[in-house]
Amino acid sequence: MKNKYRVFSILIITITCIAAGLFYFTLAEKVGTIYVDNTAKAINDIKQTFLKHTVNNQIRRIEERREEETSRMEALVQETERKLYFIAESASGQFVPIFEKTFDDEKWTAVLWDVGSGEVLFDSGGIPTDWPVSSLPDEGEKFAAHCSWSYGRYSAFFGISKEYSNGLVKKAIAREIHESTFPFDSYIWVNEVVNYEGGLDYAIRRIHPNLKDTEGMLLSTEMTDIEGNLPYLEELEGVKKDGEIFFTYFFKKNNCDAISRKLTYARLYKDFNWIVAFGIYMDDMQPYIDKTKAESNTLILQLITLFIVVLVLLLILTYALVVVSEKWFHKRSMDALEEKVNRDPVSNALSRRAGEDALRNAFSRGFDDPGNPAIVTFDIDDFKRINDTYGHDAGDRVLKRIATVIRKHIRTTDHLFRWGGDEFLLLYRGLKPENIMRVCQNLLDAVSAEIHSFGGRQETVSLSMGITYFRETDTDYPDALKRADIALYKSKVNGKNQANIEL
Structure with missing residues (x-):
């Protein structure tokens, strides 16, 4: 009887152990399957979030770059309009050649009319020339920036097309994408x-x-x-x-x-x-999933809870790593873009955008020293001749050389900006009007002393400068820039290689 009972007990224990083992392995397999499936889904969801976030950031950067280009084009059109008025006042009947020279660039679309006769004096193409300047139906929608202009018997329309502006944006975005690096x-x-x-x-x-x-x-x-x-x-x-x-x-x-x-x-x-x-x-997902499944089939049931905790922590860590990595790469891309936007690649001077920010900040600080800086605009005398004679590469070398000379002769608290073409702007903080002419003369002497080699020929170049300060009557910094442009124009008219001031 005892033997039968022992056999029965052993049989029950054996069956229980076998049942417990089968239950464990069945449960472990089910838990492992669920665990693996959920792991794959979670990683997939994280990757989808990472992908979508990155693409949306890239499209946001395209929009930001388009806004920046449009602002730059609008500023260029406004500046050109101001210059045309200054030129028109002293053109002495020779305005048409100057108009042709001003818009001798692929980015411009321009038409000039004689109001009295209706004769088209200049047409760069792109606009029906029989349209009156005052009514260009929907034509402005094709331009990133444009202006209807008139002076005396002249009327004109000029602007920069959205196609040109968008082309610059597309090239910049292509460079950014080629230079970008991402994980995985x-x-x-x-x-x-x-x-x-x-x-x-x-x-x-x-x-x-x-x-x-x-x-x-x-x-x-x-x-x-x-x-x-x-x-x-x-x-x-x-x-x-x-x-x-x-x-x-x-x-x-x-x-x-x-x-x-x-x-x-x-x-x-x-x-x-x-x-x-x-x-x-x-x-990269499959090796991780296979390893997880193998471990889940070999560990005891009591460790399942621990593995779930570890998995949750791992998923949180993985998500955090993806988010931090994306933010880090995004920050690097934005920092690189910001540096490109704020630094002129040819002269290595600060960009016009940075200059406008500096002028805006200086204007907001008020007009008492040292808050009221000396504003100096200058350009290179006869720079077009250098480009036409020796090529644009030579012109770029001259721009870079002059910018280097200027930076050697200014303080670390002063700033040099390339405003566009061969035009630059200097900000001297805390420099009083009685000292500014001497400082500018030193710059003129330093630049004109430089020898520039063009193949087998050597030449010197000079600058024309215009100087001003903020006035209490100024409504914004462009008012001061207009005075600086007037002073610069006086330097040109009076023989170049000199500085004039308008206070």
Whole structure:
């Protein structure tokens, strides 16, 4: 009886152990499966958030760059308008050649009329010449900045087209994307849609850091990946329907021939017909998932809770890492863009945008020393002759050399800005009017003493300067700039290589 009872007990214990083991392994397998599936979904959600956030930031940078270019074009048009009035007052009947010289640049669209006779005196092309200056129906919508101008018997329209301004933006964004780096072997690319109906040649590969040599090639919605998917068709249909889409396909990895599955987010930027996309490869997920499943099948049931805690912490850490990494890369891109915007690449002087900010801040501080700085505008005498004779590369070298000389002769508290073309602006904080002429003469002497070599020839160049300070009657800093321009014009008229002041 005892033996039967022992056998029965052993059998019960054995069956219980087997049942407990089966239950454990079944539970572990189920928990492992759920764990693996949730891990994959969470990582996928994090990656989608990262992709979408990055693309949206890139489109935001496109908008910001367009606003900056438009502001720059508006400032250039306003400055040109002011200069035309100054020139017109002293043109002595020779205004038409000066008008032609002023707008001898591809960025300008300009027409000049004789109001009395209706004769078109100058036409750069792009505007019907029989339109009166006072009514250009909807033509202004084609321009980033424009102006209707009249003086005496002259009437004119001039401006810079949105096509030109947008072209500058597109080039700048292409450089930014090519120079940008992202984690996980990822990158941004841009396709430009030319036919929203799809088919052959429906789009142009506009920017692609992974395949730079294919930029400009035509794309087709009939192209397939190695699995027979139609990624271009899926992308086009998605952005047409919702303006954005997440999708996956197989594509070649960066800097190697390996092909892997890629998760991509694409968004349509309608103004440029650009599909801005950002993708990340998914093969890095599988090794992690396999390892997690193997460990979950070998650990005891009591450790499942611990693994779940570890998983949650790992997911939080992964999410934090992705967010911090994206912010860090975004900050680096924005810092690099800010440096480019605030620094002129040719002369290495500060940019006009930085100069406008400095003038605005100085004007807001008031007009008492040292808050009221000396404002000095200058340009290079006969600079166009240098460009025409020796080429623009030689002109750029002259700009850089003069900027270097100027910086050697000013204080660390003074600032040099390139205002545009061969025109610069200096801000001398705390320099009193009785001393400014002596300081400017030193600069004139230093610049004219420099010898510039152009092949086998050597020449010197000189500057013409205009000086002013803020007045209490000024409504804003452009009022002071107008006086500085008048003083600069006097320096030109009086023989160049000199400085004049308007207080």
